[in-house]
Amino acid sequence: QMELEALRSIYEGDACFRELSPVSFQYRIGESGDPKAFLIEVSWPETYPQTAPVISMDAFFNNTISSAIKQSILDKLMVEVEANLGTAMTYTLFEYAKDNKEVFMENQPVNTVTSVSNSISIGAPDVPPSKKKEKKEQLSKTQKRKLADKTDNKGELPRGWNWVDVIK
Numbered sequence: 001q002m003e004l005e006a007l008r009s010i011y012e013g014d015a016c017f018r019e020l021s022p023v024s025f026q027y028r029i030g031e032s033g034d035p036k037a038f039l040i041e042v043s044w045p046e047t048y049p050q051t052a053p054v055i056s057m058d059a060f061f062n063n064t065i066s067s068a069i070k071q072s073i074l075d076k077l078m079v080e081v082e083a084n085l086g087t088a089m090t091y092t093l094f095e096y097a098k099d100n101k102e103v104f105m106e107n108q109p110v111n112t113v114t115s116v117s118n119s120i121s122i123g124a125p126d127v128p129p130s131k132k133k134e135k136k137e138q139l140s141k142t143q144k145r146k147l148a149d150k151t152d153n154k155g156e157l158p159r160g161w162n163w164v165d166v167i168k
Contacts, residue, residue, distance in 0.1 A: 003049075003088035010091060017094075023048075026059065027094040029101050036105040038062050038073070040097055042090050049088055052081045065108060073097070073104045 004022055011017035016028040023044040030037025039061040043054040055077050057070040080096050081089065097104065 003090060006088065007090055025090060025094075027097070028061065029094075029097045029104075035064075036101065036108055038065055038070075038101075038105065040073075040077070040094070042093060044090075049084075049086055052078070052085065053090065053093070055081070055093070065105075069105065069108050072107075076100065076104065 001022070007017075007025065008019070011027075018026040020026055020041070024041065025043075026039055026041045028037060028039045038057065039059040041056040041059060043056070045051055045054060055074055057065070057074060062070060077093055077097065080093055084092055
C-alpha cells in the first residue's frame with residue numbers, strides 16, 4: 001500500500017513513530033519526559049481512506065491525561081479526518097497533532113503528577129530516617145558499625161538476629 005510505504009520513509013529513524021502493524025501506527029507527540037506529551041494511535045479499517053481511520057488514545061503512555069482532554073484531542077482529530085476523507089491522511093493527522101500539541105494540552109494541569117508525588121514524599125517515611133541519621137553522625141565509626149551490625153535503621157534488632165547463621 002502506498003501510504004504505508006510513504007509513512008515508513010517519512011518517519012524512518014523517528015523515535016516517536018511506531019508501526020504496530022501494517023495498518024496500525026502510534027506516534028508520540030512531545031518528548032518522552034514532557035508532561036504534556038501524548039500518544040496517538042491510528043488504525044486503518046479495510047475501507048480506509050474512504051472511511052475514517054480509528055484514532056485511539058488508550059495507550060498506557062496517556063494514563064496521566066484526563067479523559068476529557070483525550071476526548072477533546074480525539075474530537076479535534078476527527079474534524080481533521082472529516083476534512084481529509086478519501087485521501088491518505090495518517091501523516092496529516094500526526095503532523096496536525098504535532099502542530100497543535102500546545103492547544104490540545106493547554107487544559108492539562110501539568111502539576112497534578114508532581115504535586116501528588118511531592119506530598120507523598122513530605123509524609124512520614126522520609127522524615128524519621130533523616131533525623132536519626134543526624135544523631136548517629138556524632139558516633140565514632142566503630143560505634144556506628146556496631147550499631148549498624150546490631151540494628152536496622154529504626155534501632156530495633158533485625159528479624160532473626162539471634163538465628164543460627166546457616167548460610168556461612
